[in-house]
Amino acid sequence: MHAHTPRVLERHLFGPGPSNPYPEATAALALPLLGHLDPAFLEIMDATCDDLRQVWGTRNTRTLPLSATGSAGMEAAFVNTVRPGDVAVIAVNGLFGRRMCDVAARCGAEVVPVEHEWGTPVDAQRVADAHPSPTVIGAVHAETSTGVRSDIAALGAIKGDALLIVDAVTSIGGIEVCADDWGVDVGYAGTQKCLGVAPGLAPFTINDRAFERRVENPQSWYLDLGLLGGYVGEASGSGRRTYHHTAPVAMVASLHAGLRRILDEGLENVWNRHAETGLVLQEGLLKMGLELFAEEGHRLPELTTVRVPDGVDSAAVRRYLLERHNLEIGAGAGEFAATVWRIGLMGHNARPDAALLVLAALEDALRANRG
Amino acid sequence: MHAHTPRVLERHLFGPGPSNPYPEATAALALPLLGHLDPAFLEIMDATCDDLRQVWGTRNTRTLPLSATGSAGMEAAFVNTVRPGDVAVIAVNGLFGRRMCDVAARCGAEVVPVEHEWGTPVDAQRVADAHPSPTVIGAVHAETSTGVRSDIAALGAIKGDALLIVDAVTSIGGIEVCADDWGVDVGYAGTQKCLGVAPGLAPFTINDRAFERRVENPQSWYLDLGLLGGYVGEASGSGRRTYHHTAPVAMVASLHAGLRRILDEGLENVWNRHAETGLVLQEGLLKMGLELFAEEGHRLPELTTVRVPDGVDSAAVRRYLLERHNLEIGAGAGEFAATVWRIGLMGHNARPDAALLVLAALEDALRANRG
Numbered sequence A, B: 001m002h003a004h005t006p007r008v009l010e011r012h013l014f015g016p017g018p019s020n021p022y023p024e025a026t027a028a029l030a031l032p033l034l035g036h037l038d039p040a041f042l043e044i045m046d047a048t049c050d051d052l053r054q055v056w057g058t059r060n061t062r063t064l065p066l067s068a069t070g071s072a073g074m075e076a077a078f079v080n081t082v083r084p085g086d087v088a089v090i091a092v093n094g095l096f097g098r099r100m101c102d103v104a105a106r107c108g109a110e111v112v113p114v115e116h117e118w119g120t121p122v123d124a125q126r127v128a129d130a131h132p133s134p135t136v137i138g139a140v141h142a143e144t145s146t147g148v149r150s151d152i153a154a155l156g157a158i159k160g161d162a163l164l165i166v167d168a169v170t171s172i173g174g175i176e177v178c179a180d181d182w183g184v185d186v187g188y189a190g191t192q193k194c195l196g197v198a199p200g201l202a203p204f205t206i207n208d209r210a211f212e213r214r215v216e217n218p219q220s221w222y223l224d225l226g227l228l229g230g231y232v233g234e235a236s237g238s239g240r241r242t243y244h245h246t247a248p249v250a251m252v253a254s255l256h257a258g259l260r261r262i263l264d265e266g267l268e269n270v271w272n273r274h275a276e277t278g279l280v281l282q283e284g285l286l287k288m289g290l291e292l293f294a295e296e297g298h299r300l301p302e303l304t305t306v307r308v309p310d311g312v313d314s315a316a317v318r319r320y321l322l323e324r325h326n327l328e329i330g331a332g333a334g335e336f337a338a339t340v341w342r343i344g345l346m347g348h349n350a351r352p353d354a355a356l357l358v359l360a361a362l363e364d365a366l367r368a369n370r371g
Helices: A023-029 A039-056 A070-079 A095-106 A124-129 A152-158 A208-212 A249-265 A267-287 A314-325 A352-369 B023-029 B039-056 B070-079 B095-106 B124-129 B152-158 B208-212 B249-265 B267-287 B314-325 B352-369
Strands: A062-066 A087-092 A110-115 A136-140 A163-167 A186-188 A202-206 A303-307 A340-344 B062-066 B087-092 B110-115 B136-140 B163-167 B186-188 B202-206 B303-307 B340-344
Touching: A023 A249, A039 A062, A039 A202, A039 A249, A062 A070, A062 A249, A070 A095, A070 A136, A070 A163, A070 A186, A070 A202, A087 A095, A095 A110, A095 A136, A095 A163, A124 A152, A136 A152, A152 A163, A249 A267, A249 B249, A267 A303, A267 A352, A314 A340, A314 A352, B023 B249, B039 B062, B039 B202, B039 B249, B062 B070, B062 B249, B070 B095, B070 B136, B070 B163, B070 B186, B070 B202, B087 B095, B095 B110, B095 B136, B095 B163, B124 B152, B136 B152, B152 B163, B249 B267, B267 B303, B267 B352, B314 B340, B314 B352
Parallel strands: A087 A110, A087 A136, A136 A163, A163 A186, B087 B110, B087 B136, B136 B163, B163 B186
Antiparallel strands: A062 A202, A186 A202, A303 A340, B062 B202, B186 B202, B303 B340
């Protein structure tokens, strides 16, 4: 039992996600709940899918928020397209490419990983050379583990007959995504990064080409796109909806509010805001004498990776920032856990004032922790 | 673009779920977001798991909220326990038992369904007689499709060496659940019914017996309990947490607030409130001359099924209730879609005033729609 109400913490969420949501998205979470089959909710769901098409840069009918986090979006992508024995060529330049290999293998794929040095972008030619006739090619647009942007259009150009599966978890709503123009067949994302919404949904899109080749009765009932389509996507506006599972109505309402905020501001303006903020941060870090981890020319504005200076305890700095300034930044991923920090200025946090704050706070933390 | 802010709808959610959340649960959704690795959030997560153990009636270490809706809980139960060729005996007395068969089949199980007439409870002896040595036995505690309660302890008594998998989506937090005493090995639930929280999480519990027999590298990466345990469950309080996926932090905070509300009121008091409310509703319906669908003696207090009177258009009544009274009740499930209504008074809605309201509104709707 709580004898008293605990103090409400307000954190600056400047790690690799979740980010602080847009206030409109938070407000929508607390609105009175609607039933998942209420016509008023179905309108919100359909509008959400429309808005998602805009941030994905697609006209795919089957564009929808899956009822789980971004990682489930990855699973949905492979479960619905890969049969045992299929060849999955996966570009690996960080943790999330590596995870794709694991998920594809659980679908029975023969996985062909194309390993890249972490911190560098995907080399489309190496991916093309990896196998003559893959069933699917997988790649991460914005590697959350390294802060690197890869050229998805270049992969679309070499994909041949393969389906191109793209992880846009950390790119959507922050930098340009043009799923249709780039040749993306299946894309998945998360809500808690540049879309500025709490975690809990996976914005997903699949084109006709991929849907026609889909796995019937895939191993996942929950993520079976053939069943989901009866409730959302192709059922939109048809008046005939089939119950599949209970949609997370509060989260969908919140995503809708976040997307409205983004589209009201204008998608290009939002991208520019992310670009400008990232530049302020990255130039500031260089000016402080710090070294950026991601290769120049391929750095994400929304997620910056920076090397921990020699002799500095990475965890102590992060703890100091959290305790003194209520400011969260991320550790590095995988083998770079102790040697890299990840600083995200995403969605609502993609603002020059947030960049100034994190620079000042990091300077303070380094001063206090250099021993 | 919206030229204006749309009017906020307030619905009485008296269908089979979601129900109107406890106000504490709604308020928690809108609190400032925490990172999923923030020590302050991990405290909330651990406290949530503790509270879940109480509503499950279990001491299982591995009791946690899965990051998806209740249906994903069903998938997690089978994916982690069933290998191709395993025998799954499933008691089917409604839609959700039937769904268990589908999900188990996708895991490669040899499914032995034990069909019961809808509206009747599970007959443990028939389940015992269905197969001499099943790997798992599956059953639904509270069938959301029919409003029937089954005796889970009776299944625990006959399970033998099999693992007992129980769907407690519509029972947890509304009627007594004693997972350990009843011999439940794996249980899953939802948040949007008697727990009085928005949909989006699947409270889940698995005991050591089931965990030791679990499938290594199951077909689902997202629902792999072996991986999830590094972040929540056995990792609790250890100080060592492994990132698996980004937890839906706002939903977890909301679940925590809902559970606190329930446990502050007292679990038995909450069950009594559901029982009393269900009685007021069911006696009122009978007094109106309506016929209840679920077999007497096995009726759930939190979810009442009632036959649509002859000559009454079921959909027209539901539409009238929604449009005139902002009150949602559910259609029947499966073949009873047009001939049964489902009225849920769950969680925050398990109150005598809600029962009186739905009775009065239904009387009004029948008067207006008898033609």
